[in-house]
Amino acid sequence: MIDVIPLLIAALFGAPAPQQQPSFSCARATHPLEKTICGNEELALLDSIVAEAYREKLAIVFDKVAFRTQQRNWQQILRTHCAKTCRAADVERDYTQQRVFLEGFKEEDWSASYKTADVAYLHIAHEGPLQFSFTIKRDLEGDKPESLCALAGAEQIATFSDKAPLAQARWVGGGACTVDFGFDRDKTGHVTRIAVTSSAGCKRYCSNKRYSIDDSYTPDNIWAAGNQ
Missing domain, CATH: 2.40.128 (Lipocalin)
Known part of the structure; x- marks a missing residue:
């Protein structure tokens, strides 16, 4: 969830609003997928939501090996799709599908x-x-x-x-x-x-x-x- 206090302070004093951060460090972003996410606040928020949903379900799932494998395979597919060109709309679609899977998993x-x-x-x-x-x-x-x-x-x-x-x-x-x-x-x-x-x-x-x-x-x- 985005903290509204810094946004209010920014509005009152004219300071730039803090940029939404994904689940990884944008300072170390090298892959086209990472750069696309870091350059889009909606994707950065979606990345953090998916990461949190994954952590929550991993905490209760019994077969953690297969669950981790699913997440890793999904991430690898995304990186392969974005190896050369990376469209924000495609990344949003793929992240939304994974979010639905994770939030509905039981x-x-x-x-x-x-x-x-x-x-x-x-x-x-x-x-x-x-x-x-x-x-x-x-x-x-x-x-x-x-x-x-x-x-x-x-x-x-x-x-x-x-x-x-x-x-x-x-x-x-x-x-x-x-x-x-x-x-x-x-x-x-x-x-x-x-x-x-x-x-x-x-x-x-x-x-x-x-x-x-x-x-x-x-x-x-x-x-x-x-x-x-």
Whole structure:
């Protein structure tokens, strides 16, 4: 957000209004894309908005590796498009598309293989920094796919534990079904694995009680960079 106080002071005393700064240093700008952004206050503001949206979502996303890759790929595509000529209108379009993606981002996919043909899917939607909704399905793949388990209600919101911040989360459902999530993270906060364990009451979500939703889930996200 632009600070209005310096603008008011500038209006009263005739001093030039401070120029909107992007998320990087314009003093070090060398690429045509950077120079175009630094020479346009609207683009400079849009750059700072996109950078802030990226930081906010990176703080809550589990699969940080794929999320960072999407942002890097998007930036590289922009720089390639602007390698020789760089039109402000094109940059604004590309930044606006990335802003829409980042501000609307909330969903992740994870998968696990229990047996050779049994594949489980964990879909997560972030509801804030400490809560997420989820669905879990286990299917028997092959010529005739078969649904083995499906925990896909609309109100399944897990909450992180106060005792183990960002390491454990739990959902307590009806019918004595409790689902616990354990998060393995690397030193950057990226989640490398989500271990799902459920109580006996969750067996009712499986057509054959030999199966369960319990498994070790790993990232299955490929967020494509826009403007390709």
